[in-house]
Amino acid sequence: MAIFTAQVANYFGLGNTPTRYPDGSWILNQLCCKLGRYRIKITLNRLLSEVSSWKGKQVHTAQLEVCGVRTFSEGKRITQDVCALLSFISMSQVVAFEYSFNGVFKSYSVRGVVMHYRPVLDTADSDMVVTFLQQVWKNYQRLKYKRKLYAVLDMVTFFDAPSRPLELKLSQVFIVMENLKGTYAHVNSIPFAGVFFRKVSSPQSQT
Numbered sequence: 001m002a003i004f005t006a007q008v009a010n011y012f013g014l015g016n017t018p019t020r021y022p023d024g025s026w027i028l029n030q031l032c033c034k035l036g037r038y039r040i041k042i043t044l045n046r047l048l049s050e051v052s053s054w055k056g057k058q059v060h061t062a063q064l065e066v067c068g069v070r071t072f073s074e075g076k077r078i079t080q081d082v083c084a085l086l087s088f089i090s091m092s093q094v095v096a097f098e099y100s101f102n103g104v105f106k107s108y109s110v111r112g113v114v115m116h117y118r119p120v121l122d123t124a125d126s127d128m129v130v131t132f133l134q135q136v137w138k139n140y141q142r143l144k145y146k147r148k149l150y151a152v153l154d155m156v157t158f159f160d161a162p163s164r165p166l167e168l169k170l171s172q173v174f175i176v177m178e179n180l181k182g183t184y185a186h187v188n189s190i191p192f193a194g195v196f197f198r199k200v201s202s203p204q205s206q207t
Helices: 048-054 072-090 126-143 149-158 166-187
Strands: 003-009 017-020 026-035 038-044 060-067 095-101 104-107
Touching: 003 072, 026 126, 038 072, 060 072, 072 095, 072 126, 072 149, 149 166
Parallel strands: none
Antiparallel strands: 003 060, 003 095, 017 026, 026 038, 038 060, 095 104
């Protein structure tokens, strides 16, 4: 089966599988895991110790391989989902900018920079990163469209982008909260009456 390959920017971390070289040296730069029916391998080409010198900049940091996809569009979707979760983990804008599958090659201009100011997880702990990805993957796939999770994660990582005024960051916090509240109400059929979402158990309040 053909392997879907993508080039990724702005993720710094450690792997759980080493790359070994003919001279006997090795580096722990491959992050491998299984997400649903997909096998993921992220080969890091930048050291975690370099992250401070790249903050506020965009830099190619990894190659991501997905085994188990059937079409280019499926591979691109899975890659973007993995990048969204890695963005949340590292609090950086992790983006894929090049894709290749079955002789099809596409590249894109993307926005996003390294931040890594206060990551949600320690990206040096590859076991923790893999555990998080595996535990949230099923629910993320189930809820990402209903709850608009891609937009939520994008805005959360946008908070710490450089040169953002404090007022803008604060407004984005409220936008994210309102988005999550609104999509929750929509998914659970909670009507909006007046200026509030109200439970159907209070029909007199819906006028």
